[in-house]
Amino acid sequence: MVRFRCLLPLTLMITVSPLVASGYQMETVAEGLEHPWSLAWLPDGRMLVTERAGRLRVIEDGTLQPDPVSGVPRAHVRSQAGLFEVLPAPDFEDSGWLYLSLAEGDSTSNSLLVVRGKLDGETLTEVEQVFRAAPERSTSVHYGGRMLFLPDDTMLVTLGDGFDYREQAQDNSNHFGTIVRLHADGSVPENNPYANGDGVLGEIYSYGHRNVQGIARDPETGLLWANEHGPRGGDELNVIQPGANYGWPAATHGVDYSGATISPFRELPGMQPPEHVWASAIAPAGLAIYRGELFPDWQGSLLNAGLVSRSVQRITVDEEGRITGEESLFTELNARIRNVRVGPDGAIYLLTDDADGKVLRVTPRD
Amino acid sequence: MVRFRCLLPLTLMITVSPLVASGYQMETVAEGLEHPWSLAWLPDGRMLVTERAGRLRVIEDGTLQPDPVSGVPRAHVRSQAGLFEVLPAPDFEDSGWLYLSLAEGDSTSNSLLVVRGKLDGETLTEVEQVFRAAPERSTSVHYGGRMLFLPDDTMLVTLGDGFDYREQAQDNSNHFGTIVRLHADGSVPENNPYANGDGVLGEIYSYGHRNVQGIARDPETGLLWANEHGPRGGDELNVIQPGANYGWPAATHGVDYSGATISPFRELPGMQPPEHVWASAIAPAGLAIYRGELFPDWQGSLLNAGLVSRSVQRITVDEEGRITGEESLFTELNARIRNVRVGPDGAIYLLTDDADGKVLRVTPRD
Numbered sequence: 001m002v003r004f005r006c007l008l009p010l011t012l013m014i015t016v017s018p019l020v021a022s023g024y025q026m027e028t029v030a031e032g033l034e035h036p037w038s039l040a041w042l043p044d045g046r047m048l049v050t051e052r053a054g055r056l057r058v059i060e061d062g063t064l065q066p067d068p069v070s071g072v073p074r075a076h077v078r079s080q081a082g083l084f085e086v087l088p089a090p091d092f093e094d095s096g097w098l099y100l101s102l103a104e105g106d107s108t109s110n111s112l113l114v115v116r117g118k119l120d121g122e123t124l125t126e127v128e129q130v131f132r133a134a135p136e137r138s139t140s141v142h143y144g145g146r147m148l149f150l151p152d153d154t155m156l157v158t159l160g161d162g163f164d165y166r167e168q169a170q171d172n173s174n175h176f177g178t179i180v181r182l183h184a185d186g187s188v189p190e191n192n193p194y195a196n197g198d199g200v201l202g203e204i205y206s207y208g209h210r211n212v213q214g215i216a217r218d219p220e221t222g223l224l225w226a227n228e229h230g231p232r233g234g235d236e237l238n239v240i241q242p243g244a245n246y247g248w249p250a251a252t253h254g255v256d257y258s259g260a261t262i263s264p265f266r267e268l269p270g271m272q273p274p275e276h277v278w279a280s281a282i283a284p285a286g287l288a289i290y291r292g293e294l295f296p297d298w299q300g301s302l303l304n305a306g307l308v309s310r311s312v313q314r315i316t317v318d319e320e321g322r323i324t325g326e327e328s329l330f331t332e333l334n335a336r337i338r339n340v341r342v343g344p345d346g347a348i349y350l351l352t353d354d355a356d357g358k359v360l361r362v363t364p365r366d
Numbered sequence: 367m368v369r370f371r372c373l374l375p376l377t378l379m380i381t382v383s384p385l386v387a388s389g390y391q392m393e394t395v396a397e398g399l400e401h402p403w404s405l406a407w408l409p410d411g412r413m414l415v416t417e418r419a420g421r422l423r424v425i426e427d428g429t430l431q432p433d434p435v436s437g438v439p440r441a442h443v444r445s446q447a448g449l450f451e452v453l454p455a456p457d458f459e460d461s462g463w464l465y466l467s468l469a470e471g472d473s474t475s476n477s478l479l480v481v482r483g484k485l486d487g488e489t490l491t492e493v494e495q496v497f498r499a500a501p502e503r504s505t506s507v508h509y510g511g512r513m514l515f516l517p518d519d520t521m522l523v524t525l526g527d528g529f530d531y532r533e534q535a536q537d538n539s540n541h542f543g544t545i546v547r548l549h550a551d552g553s554v555p556e557n558n559p560y561a562n563g564d565g566v567l568g569e570i571y572s573y574g575h576r577n578v579q580g581i582a583r584d585p586e587t588g589l590l591w592a593n594e595h596g597p598r599g600g601d602e603l604n605v606i607q608p609g610a611n612y613g614w615p616a617a618t619h620g621v622d623y624s625g626a627t628i629s630p631f632r633e634l635p636g637m638q639p640p641e642h643v644w645a646s647a648i649a650p651a652g653l654a655i656y657r658g659e660l661f662p663d664w665q666g667s668l669l670n671a672g673l674v675s676r677s678v679q680r681i682t683v684d685e686e687g688r689i690t691g692e693e694s695l696f697t698e699l700n701a702r703i704r705n706v707r708v709g710p711d712g713a714i715y716l717l718t719d720d721a722d723g724k725v726l727r728v729t730p731r732d
Contacts, residue, residue, distance in 0.1 A: 245635050250631060263616075269573070269636070
């Protein structure tokens, strides 16, 4: 028999108040992208952007190159499935490794695959599998698919509940509804919270997630933030702790879109409550933390892309991760925002989720 | 923010096999008792028995005394409500304290009350409140009501979920669905698992219970066993650990009697799984551990009274609390068994749950 105990989380009541928006201007960097999903910068100044339709595109000297990168594994493209994240390794200049996440398989059996390869001109070469979520699923929604390197060069990958498999988010013998932590080659770090078993997959870093669509680490506070696409009324913002259970679907503030109750519990002992819950759906997507120099007033703000909200939520937090305010930005676009990134130049970049999607660059008003 | 993590319980698969019953004989000690609930022995050889109808009775020299003890607080008697446990203090010979648990109040507002008093002839005197479960409730079912002294002279009291308040069993700012641990005077021991707050009531010892109707500690193994009256298909046997969450109603093997699902989870991380689940309802009531001398073959067996099973389950366990076998005893009575106790004489005593209930004494066949 395994004996254990849990401490109870404190219930955290959050009051958010609107902030005054700074002035900014916006330019189109690229357009005609089919549901762009992820954006990254290479040390040589090139930008990479994924189209969920399965293409990896290059923006060079401010111009979208007409041909997609070849050699990218074929993605299962349907509903929410497709090519997701592009992420250069922290040692990209030396190693040349570029990481991609994608749905792979078909409508009857597919999974979230992470591969890495090296960019040789406009071709991805030496492509190898880093990770594949298990088991396979027959749905084409709720993949997670976000990736992030931590300062120790380990990598986090977010993995959704597959919608039809939501109870599996509380069963750690599979990958549904988890965030996994891997070495760059896909092996399991020995200091993972469950590396020593007890029936839990060693790569699991946190669990009880529904569909984490944005993850970002604040280098100043060290806090690891993730949003989570919840059910109706259950979109969340969490601080991720190793080993913690984020409760889905045993505890949630949301209800099914049918109106059916998912759980009578908003919180449960032993499960981490969210730092913030959006009572009306915003459908959070990408997440960034502003630590650039162009917007001094926004230092340390969380920038949360919203699909349904058709805006970016700028959320202010204190050093202990308590949320102190929230405002909606870029509502004038009236566009589903898939991702928000902060460029090396300190500008804010947005991806609009559209069959004719754009990369937009936001800078302070002249 | 409070950060924490939980280890996962191992899933424990239990195989029980029937055992060969020893020979025994049975005699009637007392009868004509209105739903007898609890039985206790005083150092002078007298036996005390409660009637759920609100009366405390004395059996002296093998004879049920005609008049109930006076001075007992008036119980709220309705449905499952009434007078429950009688329990002498461990230092009864010196202190004279006798503990009683009962439902107190009325059909619109009542609660589980623990009092103590001193037996002066046939009168309970110096009656004082030790504990009262909060908040009040408007139901007259699912009280818990069992009490047990531990070797350190602290006292456990089991508290039910009140049926209509089942979600409260996961909210530790109230007493629903908990086991509390108290000093003999009702004060909170400093070494209770939640004595230092975090919004949890300091008296809480374990939680996530539905309706613990039997609790017993094995002096040989030190294991603290409790049964739990579950929903349909969810009767449980648990080993109680300080601070642990037993899952109700977030995790249960049972369903509502309507057939409605209570939870999609049989187990959840951070919640203690039962040692045993009875898939068909037995409606467990009193629980004892046989450490007497009259039945050598039954040493260390758990004896679990069953109302619906109309029998006593004898369950064998190993020293680590793993269940190794189970058989049904006393089925020939065809009676709802409310309680099973082991007397100072090593005999097994049964209380039958009937308007004309009996105290029965079981000894080895001559």
